Amino acid sequence: MSDNAESPTETQKDEPSTPQQPTEDSGTADEKKKIDVLLKAVGDTPIMKTKKWSVEKGRTVQSLSQFISRFLKMEANEQLLYSSCDMSGLPLRPVSEFIYVNQSFSPSPDQEVGVLFECFGSDGKLVLHYCKSQAWG
Amino acid sequence: MADDKDVLRDVWFGRIPTCFTLYQDEITEREAEPFYLLLPRVSYLTLVTDKVKKHFLKVMKAEDVEEMWFDFEGTPLKWHYPIGLLFDLHASNTALPWSITVHFKNFPERDLLHCPSNSVIEAHFMSSIKEADALKHKSQVINDMQKKDHKQLWMGLQNDKFDQFWAMNRKLMEYPTEEGGFRYIPFRIYLVNELMGIPRIHDSDEIPSKR
Numbered sequence: 001m002s003d004n005a006e007s008p009t010e011t012q013k014d015e016p017s018t019p020q021q022p023t024e025d026s027g028t029a030d031e032k033k034k035i036d037v038l039l040k041a042v043g044d045t046p047i048m049k050t051k052k053w054s055v056e057k058g059r060t061v062q063s064l065s066q067f068i069s070r071f072l073k074m075e076a077n078e079q080l081l082y083s084s085c086d087m088s089g090l091p092l093r094p095v096s097e098f099i100y101v102n103q104s105f106s107p108s109p110d111q112e113v114g115v116l117f118e119c120f121g122s123d124g125k126l127v128l129h130y131c132k133s134q135a136w137g
Numbered sequence: 138m139a140d141d142k143d144v145l146r147d148v149w150f151g152r153i154p155t156c157f158t159l160y161q162d163e164i165t166e167r168e169a170e171p172f173y174l175l176l177p178r179v180s181y182l183t184l185v186t187d188k189v190k191k192h193f194l195k196v197m198k199a200e201d202v203e204e205m206w207f208d209f210e211g212t213p214l215k216w217h218y219p220i221g222l223l224f225d226l227h228a229s230n231t232a233l234p235w236s237i238t239v240h241f242k243n244f245p246e247r248d249l250l251h252c253p254s255n256s257v258i259e260a261h262f263m264s265s266i267k268e269a270d271a272l273k274h275k276s277q278v279i280n281d282m283q284k285k286d287h288k289q290l291w292m293g294l295q296n297d298k299f300d301q302f303w304a305m306n307r308k309l310m311e312y313p314t315e316e317g318g319f320r321y322i323p324f325r326i327y328l329v330n331e332l333m334g335i336p337r338i339h340d341s342d343e344i345p346s347k348r
Contacts, residue, residue, distance in 0.1 A: 104280070
């Protein structure tokens with residue numbers, strides 16, 4: 001499954017109001033609400049520079065997984081531009097990361113993060129571990 | 138739990154008589170006959186339809202065959218939903234046998250997950266079990282089980298072995314009151330919404346209700 005929703009936004013430390021970007025479908029006010037997600041790398045998977053993200057409740061796990069992949073590739077490409085002759089700057093084909101909740105199970109790719117937050121969130125955020133390969137399969 | 142054994146068996150052995158018909162636009166070398174199968178309610182489409190694939194491959198060229206997928210009245214069927222759920226959501230008001238259309242081309246990327254092998258189904262199934270136990274027992278029961286126990290759960294489902302499955306599953310379904318019982322009861326509610334006359338399926342997941 002693929003969807004073209006907007007990227008999650010970084011949580012600002014001083015919390016200014018995040019401007020609503022146009023989305024493909026007009027959801028209800030509820031669907032526009034966001035939850036805080038903390039992303040943690042597993043093993044030797046690259047660590048994202050930004051770990052805390054504000055994600056729309058309706059966003060799927062698969063969409064988040066693809067976002068992480070693209071983000072990590074972008075970070076890698078930035079380093080490549082400075083250090084090698086590869087100036088194409090094109091994003092590589094995104095590969096989905098494995099996403100885990102509670103370091104124990106992998107939620108279904110079409111699961112909405114908002115629902116995961118309601119069931120498994122703590123201290124106002126949902127902690128998700130991501131890994132290039134299967135970690136707790 | 139022992140008293141419920143009859144109910145457990147009835148649930149496990151529930152079957153849906155199904156007629157699989159090849160999509161009319163698929164390229165065949167000769168006429169494709171429909172294929173009839175009794176589908177287990179508790180299993181997954183991609184796990185139990187090898188015979189369907191073999192049947193239709195007999196009249197098709199290999200180059201015309203990509204990943205198999207199914208639709209009912211134009212709606213792609215999500216293989217990662219249990220078969221009984223799919224039937225109840227989409228076809229409970231229609232006459233039996235359940236008429237499913239088989240495709241080998243134009244995989245609907247936006248609607249369906251890919252299922253390249255049985256290990257994908259196993260991973261999905263085990264993740265669901267773990268997710269449920271995270272809510273029931275803070276994952277303690279599933280984590281205390283050995284890898285071979287997990288495998289037995291899966292093999293029981295894959296091979297339709299009620300006793301093999303429940304030998305392991307009963308550990309996950311026990312809630313000894315002296316140990317506090319289930320922390321939360323996990324269940325999923327699937328709603329069929331009508332939006333502008335088009336049925337839409339909304340999955341609202343485990344609602345933890347503290348006992």
